[in-house]
Amino acid sequence: MVYLPLEQLLPRAGNSTYKLVRMIAMRALEIGEGGAKLIDAHMNEKPATTAMREVIAGKVMTSDVAAAGEKAAKPAKAAKGE
DSSP, X not given: OOOOOHHHHGGGGTTOHHHHHHHHHXXXXXXXXXXXXSXXXXXXXXXXXXXXXXXXXXXXXXXXXXXXHHHHHHHHHHHHTO
């Protein structure tokens, strides 16, 4: 069994265990139904493990976390004069 630390997973889901579980479950279903993997993973790795690895890699996140990241990037661009 692979150990993936919860401390790395939770921030990608807005520190919500419920959102994290839903996000990983939905992504694991997509992978299990033949969806493309966003990271390099072994063929015999279970879809849930691949989904968690994608979350840790920052390839999958909740929409509110993605929006917060975009908001944080906009002031940085404005400060540079872009």
